[in-house]
Amino acid sequence: MKNIRLIxxxxxxxxxxxxxxxxxxxxxxxxxxxxxxxxEKASTLxxxxxxxxxxxxxxxxxxxxxxxxxxxxxxxxxxxxxxFVFERKGILSxxxxxxxxxxxxxxHFPELSHQQKLDxxxxxxxxxxxxxxxxxxxxxxxxxxTLKMTLLIRAFAMEPDIVLYDNPLADLELHYQKAVTxxxxxxxxxxxxxxxxxxxxxxxxxxxxxxxxxxxxxxxxKGLPEQINGSTNPLTKKIINDYLEAGVNET
Amino acid sequence: MTKNVHTLNKDSIFKGRLxxxxxxxxxxxxxxxxMVRFFQNRRIGKIxxxxxxxxxxxxxxxxxxxxxxxxxxxxxLEGNAILQGFGQSKIFYTILVSVVTRELACILTAFIxxxxxxxxxxxxxxxxxINEEIDALRSFGIxxxxxxxxxxxxxxxxxxxxxxxxxxxxxxLGAWLLSYLFYSLNFSTFFTSxxxxxxxxxxxxxxxxxxxxxxxxxxxxxxxxxxxxxxxTEVPQRTIKAVVLSLTWIIIFDIIITMWxxxx
Numbered sequence: 001m002k003n004i005r006l007i008x009x010x011x012x013x014x015x016x017x018x019x020x021x022x023x024x025x026x027x028x029x030x031x032x033x034x035x036x037x038x039x040e041k042a043s044t045l046x047x048x049x050x051x052x053x054x055x056x057x058x059x060x061x062x063x064x065x066x067x068x069x070x071x072x073x074x075x076x077x078x079x080x081x082x083x084f085v086f087e088r089k090g091i092l093s094x095x096x097x098x099x100x101x102x103x104x105x106x107x108h109f110p111e112l113s114h115q116q117k118l119d120x121x122x123x124x125x126x127x128x129x130x131x132x133x134x135x136x137x138x139x140x141x142x143x144x145x146t147l148k149m150t151l152l153i154r155a156f157a158m159e160p161d162i163v164l165y166d167n168p169l170a171d172l173e174l175h176y177q178k179a180v181t182x183x184x185x186x187x188x189x190x191x192x193x194x195x196x197x198x199x200x201x202x203x204x205x206x207x208x209x210x211x212x213x214x215x216x217x218x219x220x221x222k223g224l225p226e227q228i229n230g231s232t233n234p235l236t237k238k239i240i241n242d243y244l245e246a247g248v249n250e251t
Numbered sequence: 252m253t254k255n256v257h258t259l260n261k262d263s264i265f266k267g268r269l270x271x272x273x274x275x276x277x278x279x280x281x282x283x284x285x286m287v288r289f290f291q292n293r294r295i296g297k298i299x300x301x302x303x304x305x306x307x308x309x310x311x312x313x314x315x316x317x318x319x320x321x322x323x324x325x326x327x328l329e330g331n332a333i334l335q336g337f338g339q340s341k342i343f344y345t346i347l348v349s350v351v352t353r354e355l356a357c358i359l360t361a362f363i364x365x366x367x368x369x370x371x372x373x374x375x376x377x378x379x380x381i382n383e384e385i386d387a388l389r390s391f392g393i394x395x396x397x398x399x400x401x402x403x404x405x406x407x408x409x410x411x412x413x414x415x416x417x418x419x420x421x422x423x424l425g426a427w428l429l430s431y432l433f434y435s436l437n438f439s440t441f442f443t444s445x446x447x448x449x450x451x452x453x454x455x456x457x458x459x460x461x462x463x464x465x466x467x468x469x470x471x472x473x474x475x476x477x478x479x480x481x482x483x484t485e486v487p488q489r490t491i492k493a494v495v496l497s498l499t500w501i502i503i504f505d506i507i508i509t510m511w512x513x514x515x
Binding site: 047050051052075076078079080082083084086089090091092093094103104107108 | 375382
């Protein structure tokens with residue numbers, strides 16, 4: 001379950017065209033980066049790929065299964081293998097960190113015991129050198145970095161075939177940025193996970209197998225990271241200059 | 252030209268309202284459908300249901316007890332003082348049943364639930380939309396209606412029925428205590444006379460109203476909360492709207508149920 005296909009996607013919100021006629025086949029089992037100016041609503045595209053938002057027209061298929069018309073049972077199987085990392089929000093404030101991390105596992109993996117699910121979570125916390133003390137805290141007690149790591153761990157704990165990231169390195173200090181980048185590479189190398197991220201991080205864009213430039217509501221240009229870096233298109237060059245060469249990273 | 256603009260505005264307002272009604276009806280049906288499924292697979296949402304019963308029901312018990320006890324006592328004191336003048340003091344049992352059991356228990360309990368839980372549901376859900384918590388649930392494939400709305404609706408209905416029963420019990424207890432203190436009415440005389448006035452129709456009316464009011468409060472409050480889109484300033488606006496609409500529809504349903512059971 002790793003082939004993501006976008007067919008003629010359009011999304012309109014309050015008379016504003018956010019997405020216009022987007023079609024693309026993401027390379028399976030690889031890392032795809034979406035590069036976009038801040039003012040563009042590229043996270044809308046990511047949310048539509050994740051089945052969170054429904055497009056005005058067009059379809060998203062995952063291994064041929066249409067995310068918006070398929071029956072509940074087929075969709076549940078897709079969701080089990082798919083995880084979404086929000087940029088800063090998307091954590092349930094009235095649950096503890098542990099309850100937040102367990103929620104998707106409880107829903108999709110009833111066959112696993114409570115201890116097995118906790119073991120998965122603790123293993124990930126240890127991998128990222130994080131304390132298990134955060135498990136009993138409410139999200140409001142976490143700093144932005146720990147919150148971001150919680151969002152990432154929630155996605156990784158699902159052991160998904162597809163991961164969608166909205167700025168995966170946002171709010172992270174350098175050593176966490178390195179650890180997360182290396183984990184993304186590990187998932188791609190060992191698990192053949194299809195990963196799509198929206199980011200302006202030079203480090204992340206270097207590890208991508210393809211880069212899509214999102215501009216004016218559409219995929220303006222796409223290619224290998226080297227091709228996009230060396231693009232002669234003035235608009236692409238401006239985005240790269242603004243966000244990469246100027247050294248602006250995710251924080 | 253001005254006339255055309257006015258006509259256009261009226262048309263768009265009318266279309267907007269019509270669309271809102273259609274959405275609300277669709278939302279209500281979806282919630283009812285998911286309520287049936289909730290009992291088939293309630294693993295994920297059961298903790299939300301327990302918490303809703305705790306907040307709406309258990310934590311409101313002392314307030315309900317105080318109000319009910321006072322109202323029962325006041326009705327007896329005021330009623331007896333007036334009716335004794337006409338030599339009709341025996342009909343205060345009828346008044347107690349018709350005022351408390353048929354009307355006040357459900358109406359006042361509903362008002363308290365709107366003030367405590369209706370506002371809380373609307374505010375909490377509105378903030379959850381803004382904080383992308385609803386989007387997070389969708390990303391897991393968990394339906395926000397089955398996980399967040401259905402347990403809240405069921406929790407409010409269960410709490411409403413329980414609190415209305417408590418209201419009746421404490422109002423009657425208050426009435427008896429004051430009857431005993433002021434008119435030396437003994438326990439068995441009071442309760443024998445009271446239960447002889449109580450009919451099955453009164454119990455059906457009370458239960459029906461409790462279910463209808465609980466469903467109305469929860470469905471309106473959750474709908475308004477889920478209608479928040481981007482800004483946190485929308486949250487208090489939607490909460491106020493939820494309170495006004497809940498109060499209005501409760502009064503309307505109260506009239507309909509009373510007329511249906513007692514006058515048709």
